[in-house]
Amino acid sequence: MKxxxxxxxxxxxRWLFLRMETESGLVGWGEPIVEGRAETVAAAVAEMSDYLIGEDASTIxxxxxxxxxxxxxxxxxxxxxxxxxxxxxxWDIKGKALDVPIYELLGGPxxxxxxxxxxxxxxxxEELANSTREAMAEGFTAVKFCPAGKLAPLDTAASIRKMVKSLAAVREAGGEELDIALDFHGRFSPAMSRRVLPLMEEYLPIFAEEVLVPELSGDLSLIAQGTSIPLAVGERLYSRWDFKTVLGKGVSVVQPDLSHAGGISEVRRIAAMAEAYGVQLAPHCPLGPIALAASLQVDIASPNFLLQEQSRGSGYQEGPDLFDYLEEPEVFNMGTGYIARPxxxxxxxxxxxxxxxxxxxNPHRWRNSIWRQNDNSFLEW
Structure with a gap:
């Protein structure tokens, strides 16, 4: 199977798809992408192809x-x-060769x-409350939003109060049965994290995602000690060795990305590592259909799985959505708030x-925004 x-x-x-063909005629698909760096990753794939062409596809x-x-x-x-x-x-090729879903090769569902x-x-x-009600009407029992816009390292009381009011509105609209995840996109400084998170505790979010940029992960223990809100990290960590530095530091949820953190092979190992620390798995996936399909395979085989992200409604992109490149979009039916085991x-x-x-x-040239403070200095996006 060369x-x-x-x-x-x-x-x-804003996606990059990969097609791999074998001499037997089997074809596998992947999604190697760094958002905003598609051309760079495509070049890396081309370099790695020099080694792979002519090799056996089964020795993953x-x-x-x-x-x-x-x-x-x-x-x-x-x-x-x-x-x-x-x-x-x-993995796609191997599953097709053996006529089984990938999760069967990871130990079964x-x-x-x-x-x-x-x-x-x-x-x-008010707009967030309306959006919450719309999501629940679609069948979702869990939502996520970013309450933090442009933030200074130590922002004003007004900015802090607005974030708390936004969460309060979502909780009121969704009721006590709705799970609310918060994504801070690394926009908090350690001091802002310690100040804001305790003010949000009464609304019981399921987790607070990426309160700090990854280079400040050494402060996570301090942040965790100051709040009862579970902390989630991992969309900008790329291997089990990266995750080794945060496990045991007060993190409650890990969020490796199946298109960033070494694929199915490595994320399955990261999930197993996290389980040993009592930490839950919630793969990051604001990407395309192949990345989501890979995530689902790991979710189905991982005992410590919690929640799965998907890109619809994320606001990061315009144009084709999650279903547009699929032969059978119904495989991703989320009408009950769940996707059935493929x-x-x-x-x-x-x-x-x-x-x-x-x-x-007509390839895209998607780039993320560049934000600046009032004095024109750089600000975390």
Missing amino acids: ITKIETFQVPP EDHWQVLTKGGFYRGGPVLSSAVAGIDQAL VREKVRMYTWIQGASP VAPGLGIGIDEEKVRHAAL
Whole structure:
């Protein structure tokens, strides 16, 4: 089952797809992407293809070891994301070759459905409350939003009160049965974290995500000691060694990204590491359908899975959405707030290759925003 061809496709709204073909005719798909760095990751995939072409697609772990360690310089978002997409495609091929979903190769299912959450949006507490009610009407039992806009390292009382009022409005609109996740996008300083999180405790959010940028992870223990809100981290950590530095530091939820953190192989290991610390798994996934399909395979096989992110409603992109490149969009039906365990082999999805090739004729150039403070100095986005 030798690998004969590897292609990448830069498709709207901000995704990068990978197609891997074997001499047997089996094709696997992956999603290697760093948002805003699609061209760079595509170049890394092309470099790694020099090793992979002609190799046996079935030796997934050996390829993972070579690709992550054989180039001498290791780690980081670009290399880890390139490996992630390749790894997803290799697992897709192996599942198809054996005619089983990937989760069967990870030990089998431990659940029959995957609980999803959706994003809510709004510039005011009233708009957030309306968005919450709309999400619940669609069937979701968990939502996430970012209460923090542009924030100074030590922001005003008015800014802090607005964040708390936003959370209060969502809780009032959603009731006590709704789970509310907060995403702070690394915009807090340690001091802001210690000041704001205790003010939000009475509304019982399920977790507070990325209160600090990853380079300040050494302060997580201090933050955790000062609040009862569970802390979630991991969208900008790229290996089990990165997660080793935060496990046991008061973190309650890990959020590795299946397209950034080394793919299915590495995220399954990260999940197992987290389980040993009593920490839950909630994979990061504001991305495309292949990344979500890979996430679901790990979710179904991981005992400590909590919630799954998906990109619809995230506000990060315009144009094609999660369903547009799928042959059968119903595989991602979330009408009950859950996605049922997929049963098709490999990743469990069919990619409309014609649509992908057509979309790639007009590649995107998505870039994240650059924010500045009133004095024009750089601000965390």
